[in-house]
Amino acid sequence: MIRGYSVGCTTPRNMDRKKVPGKKFHVSVAGRTNGAHKTYVNDLKGLGQIEVNSPEQSDYLVLLCPIASRVGTDIKEAMDKIPGGKPIVLVVMHHTFNKDHFVSESRRFVENPDVIVIVDVLFHESKMLICNRNDTAWFQVKDVLVVSSWHSFWRKQPTMIITGIVVSVxxxxxLYLVVRYA
Structure with missing residues (x-):
């Protein structure tokens, strides 16, 4: 389990279910997150994705858009500041202390064909909230990434894998000794 994301969530339909073409991503933060966005960045890295310093070096862009005033306006301003032509993972961040806070889906404000997934997440101060909305959002993002299942398994179960290898060897x-000396 990664930073409070639980398993077993169903993923609602979001965009066309395209996959991002590679592993290198560039992060753009369009406002104040108080560092809460770093959770997403670190979790992407934990999946084997690689953060790069410029959009030109990236395979896809991660746009983290904290809402400061109006959802549509904040998203439009954020989208206007990033370069086009690359797939975009748009993470709309809503500041609240209430993990059950209702927000309507932000995808209705986005018509850019480069955006392959739009998720709404909740955060408070400098942390992502542990809640169903964030769990579902994380699985939607993971669903569009090219992630090796072996890499994910290795990160979650290294002790079990090493034990299995030792037992097998x-x-x-x-068996070799029994056959040789029998």
């Missing part, structure tokens, strides 16, 4: 050695 030990069994082969024992």
């Amino acid at each position: 030990s069994a082969v050695i024992v």
Whole structure:
């Protein structure tokens, strides 16, 4: 489990379910997140994605858009500031202390064909809230990324994998010794 994201969430329909073409991403933050966006960036890196310093070096863009006034206006201003031509993962961040806070889906404000997924998340101060909305958003983002299942499994279960390898090698050695000296 990564930073409070739970398993078993269903993913609602979002855009066309396109996949981003690679692993390198560039982050644009369109306002004050008090550092809460770093959770998303670190979790992307934890999936084997690579943060790069410029949009030109990236395969896709991650636009983190905290809402300061009006959702449509803030998203439009954020979208106007990023370069076109690359797939965009748009994370709309709503500041609240209430994990059950209702927000309507922001995708109705976006018509840019470069945007492949739009998610709404909740944060308070410098942290993402642990809630169903954020869980679902994380799985929607993960769904459009090209993520190796082996990489995800290795990060979650390294001890189990190493134990399995040691047991397998030990069994082969024992079998070899039994056959050789029997």
